[in-house]
Structure formats: structure tokens, C-alpha cells
Amino acid sequence: MKPVTTQMLDAKGEGVKHAAEILRGGGLVAFPTETVYGLGADARNGRAVARIFKAKGRPAFNPLIIHVANLEMAEQIAVFNDDARHLASAFWPGPLTLVLPLQPDAGLSPLVSAGLPSVGIRLPAHATARQLLSKFGGPIAAPSANRSGKISPTTPAHVAAGLSGHIDAILDAGACDVGLESTIIGFDPVPTLLRSGGLPSDAIKACLGTPLASHTPGEAPNAPGQLTSHYAPTAPIRLNATTKRAGEIKLGFGPCDDADLNLSPSGDLVEAAANLFQHLHKLDAQNAPIAVAPIPNTGLGIAINDRLSRAAAPRP
16 A cells, blocks of 8 residues: 555644544544544444554554444443443543443444454543544544554654554644553453553542452453553663663653653652653654663552553563
């Protein structure tokens, strides 16, 4: 396939309308959510969904998340149990994905779920994403808008750097607010944390009034973000670094005099989450090994450490 001309669409003008038209025509549009930029296609169009995998170089066994405009649309696609409905009521719209059984007549391309009988589904909070979903009028399959295994994009420039010439358009609404992908919860057979993310797991446990089970590492992925080496910069990463070795550049957290960039000088995990991918992009561009200061493994720190451990994992 020849390179395509990637349009930059302004979300404040006619960009949302144009983006919806591109999606209806089987095109790919990167669009903002509160978490990261997603690479969207019509979830019912197999060819369009296949273009996501091609553009990203994404393994076919890694499922995609679909985004919906409202709960009614979600219920036409997935079967909700009481716990799922309770979480949707509490945290949608927001950075929470629920992995649920597919309705028999869901109408999604099988590529979306990688052939599994379940689907990851969420209702985003970002105003532009919701406008796009409303104008499009159907489910949008949308993993992060980056080459598979690379750092997730939180600005239009990040998307353009990785996917320009491979996708039809980028809907520009500036930087994302949360900066981490959505938290993923499954229900097979009990509420299970499949991926840490922008909604702290403690809030989910408090809502359900019960502990969350954990996904077993090494199992075949049944939701996005479960590959061991994922969200990986080109440069090698050393975690829990209290000092900076010769030739390294350092990503700090909290008071850190030798940091080249700091996720949050004040030690604020929300600020650190919002800065994570942006800072990794900047450091990776310097073509030097990256040392990362210790991050508290609590609240959003669990999600940050999850991303960093995947980024530091040996490449397959």
C-alpha cells in the first residue's frame, strides 16, 4: 500500500465532522481521549480494522478496545453483569475499559476481539472524542495511535511522528489530560485487574466493595496492554535508579538533583502520570540509555511502574 497523505484536522472547526466522514469511508483517524490519542476505525468494518493492525505493526493476537458514545450503544455490543453495570455507572465516561462477553449480534469485525468471545469497551470522557462518537454514530475501535510496542502518544505531534503517511487524519485537540491508558477490568468469573491505568484500582475496589483478582503473567492476552515488552522506547531503560551512571540520562521523580527530566519534582503521582509518555518521548530522542528514579508503587504509581516495567522488558 502506498503512503497516504495524513491530514491534520482542527477539533475546534469542521474537523470532527470531517473525521466522522473519513471513518464512515473506512479510513483511519487518530483522535484524542482523556488518556492518550487513539487510532480509530469503524469497529464494524473489517478492512478498516485491518488497517489499524497494518499501520501499527500490531500483533494480531492483541485485542483492540472499542469506544462508544453511550451506555445504550455499549449494551448493544456487550453483555453487562451487575458488577460491570455498577462500575459503568460510577466511572463512565472516564478512563475505564470493561472486558465483557460479546452480544450474539454485536456486528463487530472479529479482528477487534482477536477472535475472542469478549470485547474491551469504554466510554471516553474527552469532549472531542464524545463529539466524534456522536457524529459517527457507531463504535470506534481505537488502540493507542502509535507503532505497536512504542511509547503511547499524548499529543498530535507524537502521533504524526510515528504514523504520518500511514493514517488518513489526526484530529488535533491538544495534549491529553490523564496521560495513561485506561484501566482494564475483566469479569471471568470475578472482577479482575487486567491492566493498571488512568483509574486507580483502589477506587474500583472501593466501588465494588471487594478485592480484584489479578491476571496471571504469561497467559495469552485477552485485553490490550498485556504483552511483556510493550510501550518500549528504542533506548534501554534501567529502573529504580538512585544514581545516574556514565552515559545515561535520567528520568526523575520527586526531589532529584541529577534528573534530566522529572515526572513530578513535588512527587505528585497524578502529575507524573500525565508527564510519563511525553518525557519518555523526549528522552528517547536523545539516543542514550535511560535511568528511571524509583516511583512509589501506590495509586497511579502502580500504573506508572507497570508501563515502565514493560518498557524495560527484554525485546522479543
